[in-house]
Every structure is written in structure tokens, then in C-alpha cells.
Amino acid sequence: MRSVLISGAGIAGPALAYWLGRTGYRPTVVEVAAAPRRGGSAVDFRGGHLAVLERMGVLDALREEQTGGSPMRFVDADGRRLMELPGDFAGGEVEVLRGDLARVLYEHSRPYAEYVFGDTVTALTQTPDGVDATFAHGPARTFDLVIGADGVRSTVRRLAYGPHERYVSHQGYHVASWEVPGFSGLGRGSLLYNEPGRMISVGGDHRDPDRAYAFAVFASPPIDYPRRDLDRQRAIITAALDGMGWQASRLLAALPQASDLYFDAICRVDVTPWSRGRIALLGDAACGATIGGMGAGTAIVGAYVLAGELAAAGDDHTVAFARYEALLGGYARRGQQGGENTGRFLAPRRAWTARARNALLNRQYFMNLLLKSADDRTNALDLPDYPALRTGQQHGTR
Helix, strand or coil, X not given: CCEEEEECCCCHHHHHHHHHHHCCCEEEEEECCCCCCCCCCEEEECCHHHHHHXXXXXXXXHHHHCCCCCCEEEECCCCCEEEEECHHHHHECEEEEHHHHHHHHHHHHHXXXXXXXXXXXXXXXXXXXXXXXXXXXXXXXXXXXXXXXXXXXXXXXXXXXXXXXXXXXXEEEEEEEEEECCCCCCCCCEEEEEECCEEEEEEECCCCCCCEEEEEEEECCCCCCCCCCHHHHHHHHHHHHCCCXXXXXXXXXXXXXXXXXXXXXXXXXXXXXXXXXXXXXXXXXXXXXXXXXXXXXXXXXXXXXXHHHHHHCCCCHHHHHHHHHHHHHHHHHHHHHHHHHHHHHHCCCCHHHHHHHHHHHCCHHHHHHHHHHHHHHHCCCCCCCCHHHHHCCCCCCC
């Protein structure tokens, strides 16, 4: 039975562990967090994504967790509505919170994989027979294959390919979210307020009407800061949004006490090729976009295709890795396109651009064009059928 190390227990990692475990591999998933990650913004699935989720057997479970879509209402400084985006604009056919998705995938894949939380890979050395891996805490081990499914700032990619700066490009904006007390009655959806180059919003929790979350986007060059220094992140966000009107001061007042702060640059990942020897990349590690793209859907589809190609190639990774990238590369790049424009869409740098956006999207014709574009990107891949994944046929014996 062949062994595979998967770095990352978010979305792509557990999905791949499920498929590989069913076809005879012995997956080990290592995750730097101490437990499956909770919280996070909503992610959406549509079109071809749903076919893979159904084949995995998790679609019904995700439908039970779905938010029902989140309408986005843009308002002026006095709270008057300027434009509204329907729930299916961002929510697709099924929208779930990232933490709920991660939990469902973890539970579904756990019978097929070993999970190691609170640890991370520190070195990878390829040999003719495998990959020697060392860890921050656990003992060194050797695996037949290693897959980096550990996000935009992938540890596996850094170890196998080099510094993040070679592959991660800044898209001119930063994004933040945090919980805010004292807002209630928002229902599904969110209220968004713009000033040039800045946007701040508040949205309700679909399960708890007494919980709400702030979400902000602001234009900015790259910012150098310790990624685990929450106080520094809070200071950056406060300075960037200082002086905004509407409810901004009230939302920022909750920031010092927020323990679930998320802050990052809007960026894009471009790597060629997606594999080097026995090491390959999956999901955001290979083709990520921080927000606005189809990252979760691409990760789900990518895990299915990678496992399917390994089975179809009789576990010859040299053939399977190349075929996986050939099939998925164009699809993934089209999915990134939404992420490239997210900052400019949510926080235009000029007031007239925001007014033009609102005027256009108040017309149903232009709204329909945007929805069709999203559907076209999702359905651009003719999803392969892998008999081994359908039957759980055993591969990978040595």
C-alpha cells in the first residue's frame, strides 16, 4: 500500500485523502492548527462542483449546512440602499461557511486517513524511492508521494519550489473580517458601504440572529507584518479604515476584542509546473486567489482529478501528475479570474467607478451577464469519469 503525505486539512487535503484512501493509498494529513479550523467566510459551489460533491457522498450533508445565499446590499452614509446583489450572485447553488465545509470533509475522510494536528513539515528530501519528510514536532518519516494542499502560502511549495514571492502576486488590496457584538435583526445578507478605495460591511449569521460579522476591503500596496501578530494586524486595519462614515466606527470598535480576526492580502498564485518529482501541489497552493475566485470548488474538483489520474495511471505519478495539470490547468486559471477583480469590484478607487458599478448592476441584463459568466467558468471542465473512484477499487499495492 503506497503512502502519501498531504499537508493541509482545510478543503483540498481532506477531499484528496478521501479519494486516495478509497483506492488503496495510506494518506497522512498533517495540519499546523491544533484542530479542524472553524469559522471563515462563506464559500459557494455551482455546476460541475456539485457533481464531485455528490460523487463524494457529501452533497446532502452540505445542503443541511447551507446558508441559503447571502444578498449584498450597498448603502450610502445614511443607510439608504444604492444597489443589491442577489444571494445567488456570490452564493451559487450551494453556499456554506468554510468551517462547516472543512468539518464535513474531515469527518467524511477520517476513516480513510491518519490525521496529525498541531504539526508542520520542515524539510523534504526526494530520493529514488520516496520523499523523506521531517516535522516540527513528530518523528521523521518517508512517504511515496507528498501533496501540498496547504493554501496560498503553502509550506510544501516553499520547501520544494522556493520563496512565496516567486509565485504569489499582490492584487492591490487587503481584506479583513471579525465578529461584532450588538448587531441583530440583519437576517440573511449584508450591508456594504463604500468610500474610494475602501469598503466596510456587516452581515448576519444565518443560524444565530444575535451574531454578526464585519468584513472590509481596502486598497493598499503590499504590507510587511508578522503574520501571527494580531495586534499589528488590528492596527493596520484601523489605520486603513479610519474616518469612514456610516457604521464604520461602531464596527471598528469591536476589533480590539475580536479573537477570530482574519486578515490577508488579496493575492494570486501562479506555479508552473504543479509537480516536481514525487511532490505535487493542489488547490490554492497551485492556483489560488484569496477571495472572489472559485478556490473551494477548484480544490474539490482538483482532488477528484488528481486521485482519479493516479488510479488511471496505475499509480505512476509521473504520468498522473502531468495529466492532472493538463486537464485542470485551464479550468483553474479561469476560476482565478473572479479573484483578480474582487478588490476593484468591492472597493473601487474612485467614487464615479462605484456609481457606475451600482448603475449597471441595478439593471437585470448586466446582472444576468455576471451570473452567466460565473456559471460558464464553473462548467468549463468536462468532468472525467474514473471507475476506480466510483467502486473504491484497490490500487497502490507494492
